[in-house]
Amino acid sequence: MAVEQHREEADGDDGFLSESQKERLGSFARKFRSNTKAMVGLFIVVSLILVAVFAPFIAPYEMNETNIEDRTEAPSVEHPFGTDDLGRDIFSRVVLGSRISLYVGFGAISGALLVGAVVGVVSGYAGGLTDEIIMRVMDAAMAFPPVLLALTLLVVLGPELVNVVIALAFVYTPYIARVSRSAALAERNEAYVESAVARGESDTRIVFSEVFPNCMAPILVQGSLNVSFAILAEASLSFLGLGAQPPRPSWGLMINTGRGFMETAPWMLLFPALAIGIAVVGFNMLGDGLRDVLDPKVEAIE
């Protein structure tokens, strides 16, 4: 199967489609560019990624560089976001913290996408008892509030960042699976699926080569929306002490510490919270924008 796939891919690349495919991408890009929401979202997300990649060069101080004499200093030229109770530069910590947030956000959702999309599409295509069983299990998992479920898992797995990723991937899998399933359900009734059966294709091939590509749009939208939820959840978990452990510069952890200094040093709380807000808004706008752009109804009118 994999070989077959590659051969087809190769077929696709050597000029068999080029023009039309380019046109398709072009039309997507045009629509994407004219969508303000998508563009603002993309700008924020790309900026975040750049900050995370170049964090060590941007941050003026080491993340754990303490200076007891400068503790809880208000924002100044030297420390643009001020310092915390141990005299660490908050700006540096927020910048370096972006790595943790993005790591957890992307990591958890990649995992959820990998499992959820496959399970959902297969379930939706198979229908019947298989579908019934898989979806009831997913419903059961969704019945728990996400953070509570992740907390429980972390108690079992132990509070480590890697485990946060695993726990959140587990928590968000059903959400992806539901969306994938409903997309597959709609596609299953399209005549091209029947046409593939009539051509003599196997079920595996129909699911992955015919149905799956047509379900990608809603799955991607759901994925990018869920990245923001995962970032928020990581912050909550760290705030509750089961996520990233001190002295790592997790935004949630920083808020937790800052809580005690709310009146004397509000910047300890303010800047990490702002960072979370911007990240969440960014991924949400990107997801919403993608939904507008990828909406098949909009495509049909064109």
Added chain:
Amino acid sequence: MSAQRAENAEHADGVEGPTDSEAPLLDVRGLRTEFRTEGDPVVASNGVSFSLDRGETMGLVGESGAGKSVTARSIMRLIDTPGEITGGEVVFDGEDLLEKSEKQMRDIRGNRIAMIPQDPMSSLNPVMTVGEQIIETIRRHQDVSKSEARELAIESMDDVGIPDAAERIDDYPHEFSGGMRQRVLVAIGFSCEPDLIIADEPTTALDVTTQAKILDLLNEMQERENTAVLMITHNLGVVAQTCDHVGVMYAGNLVETAELEDLFERPRHPYTRALIDSIPEVDSEYDELPTLDGAMPDLSDLPSGCNFAPRCPHATEACRTGGDPALESVGDSTSRAACIHAEDLDLSESTAVEAGSGRREIDRSGEPLFEVRNLKKYFSAGDGVLGNVRLSWDGGGLPSVERRYVKAVDDVSFDIYPGETVGLVGESGCGKSTVARTVLRLLEPTDGEVYFEGEPIHDLGSGAIRSLRREMQIIFQDPHSSLNPRKPVGRIIGRAMERHDIATGEEKRERVGELLERVGLSAEAASKYPHEFSGGQQQRVAIAHALAVEPKLIVCDEPVSALDVSVQAQILNLLNEIQAETDISYLFISHNIGVVRHICDRVAVMYLGKIAEFGRIGDVFSAPFHPYTESLLSAVPHANPNRKTDRILLEGSVPSPIDPPSGCPFQTRCPKKIGEVCETDVPELEDVGDDDHRISCHLSIEEMSERDSFIRAERQSAETVESD
């Protein structure tokens, strides 16, 4: 016709005033509706002018995209952004509707101008009773109390022939059949006694027997209320049955207006001629249908000359360069046409050539290619594992468990010989599509045998079936959904070859190109995606896909019902050509009797999962008839006003296949029912002639042969046939 006179006066340089003192009820002048797009605005309705008198019916015909619906919606000012009415006047009863405020329009819509929509299934609100929906309309426009409105609603339901109106008024839409729902919509339309009804494809979603009843109802209602009707349709048969005069639209323009009979006797515009000719008539045989090449031009990229010139067989240099001609009267006739050659072209002769040589003879002496014996397919009634289980509390004590099935296909047998086309015809829900899927094992048969070249398909394992798929292919009704939107068509077609190891690599690419050229597309089309093609082209791609594996049998499931008539003719001709070249066999499923008559060698008429009649085309379409075949044939509207059929209107609607009637499945509606035997005994398919013509009916051959043809050539009197 006073309207015509008034209209002529309007446009005849205005020297003499209208002879008739009454102005037309509706006078549309130069109506122009545009849709804003990324590029230049698209003109969907371009300077359309016509007028309509009280009590008169005007048909607006044309293929999809011609601008019929946009024109109708513009009259009611129902154009949403990005659409906009940019010019012209719509004078209704002396007042220009385009000048009215939105609030004034709301008082006119539904009250003085009402609309009957196309789809009875989605046009009624499912959570409101039909009574509430009729009352709502009445109370919006008339100052009456609730109970008075209810009386009026019952009255209007009575008028449209809904039995037991007083009881059914509190039923919900889902409790009505499609035809009855369309009656409810007609009742809503007429409830405020409007002056003008706009009927937008009112029968397109209905079966022919239901369509016949609704058309009769519309004619009757209109006569009683003296309402003007603007009938929008793509079906020239419907036009011929209902209209007084007709407007033909093409690419946003009216290209011809004429009195009904003039239009059919002597069309003045080549497009009208082509439209009439491309419909296969039920009572004629053709070798090949005349077709219109190409498709309607893209409204955003119109040709520089006459819009129709690129497809017109009579086009000259002047047509291609002279700009789009305006609608002008032709000679001293009532017709007006937008064609510079209208005066000198004589289009009164049909271009359709009736078959001279007769049908190809099929050699049925050998083994059949494909044989179906006693095929049954039952679906469980309801979803899920327990969906079809009903507890029956009858008889007291413990409930008994009952399993319920929809008997979609019940004991169907037929065979297909090499090079032959066998048709399955019947109304929706008769099980014809289920037969198509079950014989290919796209659905598992409940019982029965299917042989392909002696191989028992019903017994094969899934692997063997998958290899056998090379020999049997299927073409679906909706080409748009049968092609994977994410793949270029070349890959879709090529994949079929790869799957069955017919060709790979360079060879495959070459053959894909050849196939695309074979079906009338260019080889370069291989790299395009399905959405870049028109509906007709998509169906050509689907045919190429089916042909890619060089099958011996193609099942065609309503392959032309989603297409416009001119495109339909192209596809039918293509299928015929391919058959002549490769001796392929078709199982052709359709509800369109004219199409079946044209393309099939033998045909099975299905009713409620069973075959009612089976035989050669000539035999099935002439006496003796099964009573169902007879009524089906009589219900087809002819695209010729001089050929009126003595319609046999069936009572009621098709019974539910969960509880089919006892005895003969047709006995509940049969106009020739002879008595108890029909209710108790299931009739067998019995030979009634020499040529393997079989009918399943208790009547004697003489009784089934009472009429020798279902068509009366002479024109019937104007009185409408008594409806059910």
